[in-house]
Amino acid sequence: MTLRLSNLEKMTNEELAKKIGAIVISTFLTSAILLLLIDSRGLATIEGVYHRVRKGETLWRISRAYKVDIENIVESNNLRSPNKIKVGQYLFIPGAEKVIRIEPHDSQIRYILHCGTSNRWQYIVIHHSETAKGNARVFDRYHRKQRHFRHGLGYHFVICNGTYRRRDGQIEIGGRWKKQMDGAHCRANNGNRVGIGICLVGNFNKSKPTQKQFDSLVHLASHLCYQYGIPLENIKGHKEMSGAKTDCPGKNFPWKEFREALRERGVTYSSTTSMGTPGWLVLAMLPHLCVHVRDKVPDALSRGNSTRCVSTVYLLGANDKKLNDKNAVVAK
Numbered sequence: 001m002t003l004r005l006s007n008l009e010k011m012t013n014e015e016l017a018k019k020i021g022a023i024v025i026s027t028f029l030t031s032a033i034l035l036l037l038i039d040s041r042g043l044a045t046i047e048g049v050y051h052r053v054r055k056g057e058t059l060w061r062i063s064r065a066y067k068v069d070i071e072n073i074v075e076s077n078n079l080r081s082p083n084k085i086k087v088g089q090y091l092f093i094p095g096a097e098k099v100i101r102i103e104p105h106d107s108q109i110r111y112i113l114h115c116g117t118s119n120r121w122q123y124i125v126i127h128h129s130e131t132a133k134g135n136a137r138v139f140d141r142y143h144r145k146q147r148h149f150r151h152g153l154g155y156h157f158v159i160c161n162g163t164y165r166r167r168d169g170q171i172e173i174g175g176r177w178k179k180q181m182d183g184a185h186c187r188a189n190n191g192n193r194v195g196i197g198i199c200l201v202g203n204f205n206k207s208k209p210t211q212k213q214f215d216s217l218v219h220l221a222s223h224l225c226y227q228y229g230i231p232l233e234n235i236k237g238h239k240e241m242s243g244a245k246t247d248c249p250g251k252n253f254p255w256k257e258f259r260e261a262l263r264e265r266g267v268t269y270s271s272t273t274s275m276g277t278p279g280w281l282v283l284a285m286l287p288h289l290c291v292h293v294r295d296k297v298p299d300a301l302s303r304g305n306s307t308r309c310v311s312t313v314y315l316l317g318a319n320d321k322k323l324n325d326k327n328a329v330v331a332k
């Protein structure tokens with residue numbers, strides 16, 4: 001219900017009074033319904049958002065991206081089986097504040113996550129190669145012959161820029177990732193042990209990552225964050241690791257755009273509520289919690305379900321370290 005200024009001028013006083021009356025009544029009714037929902041259950045209510053399932057998404061990844069347990073989504077949507085979601089289906093995500101764009105799952109990402117069964121990854125460390133050209137094989141040779149790294153390529157991943165017969169934006173997986181070994185890319189702050197090393201081919205003191213490199217980096221990093229629960233503040237440039245003496249990944253690396261793109265995909269700072277509000281805090285806040293969010297609810301749904309609330313407070317981001325996506329069935 002909206003009042004446009006141009007219409008206002010044409011209205012008579014009586015019409016205007018009627019319109020304002022209608023708004024007041026409808027606002028009152030909405031509030032009353034909300035209060036009823038709270039009182040009848042004795043609990044505060046939290047709303048969520050409707051997420052439209054896209055090709056390649058799984059319920060597991062949707063739950064990771066929104067940091068809501070699968071069971072909660074299954075329950076809220078009366079799903080018979082978590083494996084049965086369809087492209088185009090709307091899922092109610094309890095507690096979510098905005099619709100998140102989930103990166104499509106491809107076979108390479110599936111392979112990468114399949115290799116990555118270790119629980120130790122806490123950081124993502126971004127590097128540039130400081131060379132205009134390159135690929136994983138070239139850097140592997142350099143690391144073995146010049147740097148005398150016994151296990152070769154020091155990075156876990158290389159993102160190519162279209163040189164040396166690699167596609168622009170191609171993600172190459174290093175042997176250290178496949179074997180879940182320490183990297184040899186960042187000694188500072190124990191980066192080799194707990195940091196996933198991603199190198200983008202290029203010298204970002206002179207140029208910037210290509211659009212395809214940027215997209216691949218966002219794609220890879222967001223999946224790694226979902227999988228290992230890595231918060232946004234732990235995605236660092238090499239030079240940001242405390243004690244590092246380098247300007248890697250160069251002054252032109254687009255940090256602002258990169259962090260923004262990750263945020264759009266549901267990667268959050270650990271201090272934000274969705275990354276794990278302590279249980280006692282949620283309980284203490286129970287009587288005061290009533291989040292009313294309807295972000296991008298499809299029209300058909302908003303008519304029938306606009307006041308739908310879920311009468312449970314979900315502890316978001318419970319630190320489940322399930323590293324298994326094998327049973328997930330991909331939406332087709």
Ligand SMILES: [Zn+2]
Nearest residue numbers: 127128238248
């Ligand atoms: Zn570096």
